Amino acid sequence: MSTKPPTGTVRWLNPDEERAWRAFLRVVVAVQTGTARDLAAIGLSEPDYEVLSTLSERPGHTSTLGEQADKMGWSRSRLSRHATRMEARGLLRRTPDPTDGRGCFLVLTAQGLDALENAAPAHLESVRRHFIDRLGPEDLIAIEQIARRLEEPQAGDDRPPKRRPSA
Numbered sequence: 071m072s073t074k075p076p077t078g079t080v081r082w083l084n085p086d087e088e089r090a091w092r093a094f095l096r097v098v099v100a101v102q103t104g105t106a107r108d109l110a111a112i113g114l115s116e117p118d119y120e121v122l123s124t125l126s127e128r129p130g131h132t133s134t135l136g137e138q139a140d141k142m143g144w145s146r147s148r149l150s151r152h153a154t155r156m157e158a159r160g161l162l163r164r165t166p167d168p169t170d171g172r173g174c175f176l177v178l179t180a181q182g183l184d185a186l187e188n189a190a191p192a193h194l195e196s197v198r199r200h201f202i203d204r205l206g207p208e209d210l211i212a213i214e215q216i217a218r219r220l221e222e223p224q225a226g227d228d229r230p231p232k233r234r235p236s237a
Contacts, residue, residue, distance in 0.1 A: 101200050108196035112189050117142065117152055119193060122161060122178065122186040131178035134167055138176055161185055 083091060106116050114122075120142055125131050139149040153176055156162050161182035167173035178186075202210070 104200035105193070105196045108200075109189065109193060112192050114185065114189050117144075118156060118161065119186070119189060121149075121153070121156060121176065122182050122189075125162065125176060125178035126183060126186055131183070132165075132175050134170070135164075135174050135176055136170075156182070 102116070109116055109119055121138060124138060124141060125133055135146055135149060135153065139146045142149065144152075153162060153164065157164060160179055163177050163179055164174045165177055167175055205213075
């Protein structure tokens, strides 16, 4: 089955829309490249940091593999492979999920928490340098508003709304 729209129904981007789209892509790449490079310098990848920071915020420093995969926008199998690498480095451990025979819990280890605590100051400085400090308060508010709008389900979108992580 083709996902290509029927001929004649393509809504091409006008010049303003094209510039905005390309600018958005450049911003995402620039910020992610900078923060990823800074994390790599301290021995972590962006996904490592995402998993560690998320687990540190959860009760018992634990999350199901499925919940974590959903939060990261990854498949369970992709996260499982990544968790295997993190487990080999002692950053987390897996325990069986008694309610899901195929699932497991990801549990932050003491070594993983130490790695996160050591990386957090450098990561926050990186986020400030590549993003926060380059923008004014009104820019940050606008980005939040745009993000909320883009997170809302679209008409005809049968996917469930994204769950927001608890603070």
